[in-house]
C-alpha cells in the first residue's frame with residue numbers, strides 16, 4: 001500500500017465521499033455505479049455492516065477506497081458477504097484494494113467468522129484464497145448455480161458446514 005494511505009473504520013462524516021468513490025469505481029464500460037451505491041446505502045440504512053466491516057482507505061483528507069462486509073444468510077446461519085470493494089479510479093493498481101481486503105478479512109477472522117463470501121472477479125479475489133463456492137455446495141442463484149464469480153473463503157481454523165443458497169443482507173435483511 002502507498003505510504004500516504006491508511007485504512008480505518010468508516011465514520012458518518014465519510015459517507016458522502018464513500019458513495020462518490022463507489023460510484024466512480026464502478027462507472028465505466030460495464031455500468032454507472034448506481035447498483036453498487038444502492039447496495040452501500042441499503043446496508044447503511046439497515047444499520048447492518050458487520051462490526052468493523054466497513055472500512056475506508058484515506059490519503060490525507062481524501063477517501064480513496066472503501067470496503068464493506070454485511071451479514072447475509074446461508075442455511076439459517078449468518079455469513080458475512082463482502083460487497084462492494086471500491087478504489088477510486090485514479091488510485092487503482094497501487095495496492096489499496098489489497099490493503100482494504102486484507103484488513104477486512106483480518107477483522108472478520110478475529111471476530112471468529114468461519115466463512116466469508118464475495119461476488120467478483122476470481123483473478124482478484126483468488127489472491128486472498130477465495131475459491132469458487134460451487135464445490136462446497138454454496139450457491140448464489142441470481143448469477144447461476146455454479147458461477148466462478150461467487151466465491152468463498154474459510155477463515156482461520158474455523159469450519160463452517162452450511163450449504164445452500166446465499167442471500168446478501170440487502171436482499172433479505174436479517175431481523
Ligand SMILES: CC(C)(COP(=O)(O)OP(=O)(O)OC[C@H]1O[C@@H](n2cnc3c(N)ncnc32)[C@H](O)[C@@H]1OP(=O)(O)O)[C@@H](O)C(=O)NCCC(=O)NCCS
Nearest residue numbers: 025084085086087092093094095096097098120121123124
Ligand atoms: C478491484 C479493485 C477493488 C482492486 O483494487 P486496486 O487497489 O486497484 O487493486 P490492487 O492495486 O491492490 O491490485 C492487486 C492486484 O490485483 C490485480 N487486479 C486489480 N483489479 C483486478 C480485477 N478487476 N481483476 C483482476 N485483477 C485485478 C492488480 O493488477 C494487481 O495485480 P499485481 O499485483 O499482479 O499487479 C479496484 O480496481 C476497483 O475498485 N475496481 C472497480 C470496482 C470493482 O471491480 N470492484 C471489485 C468487485 S466488488
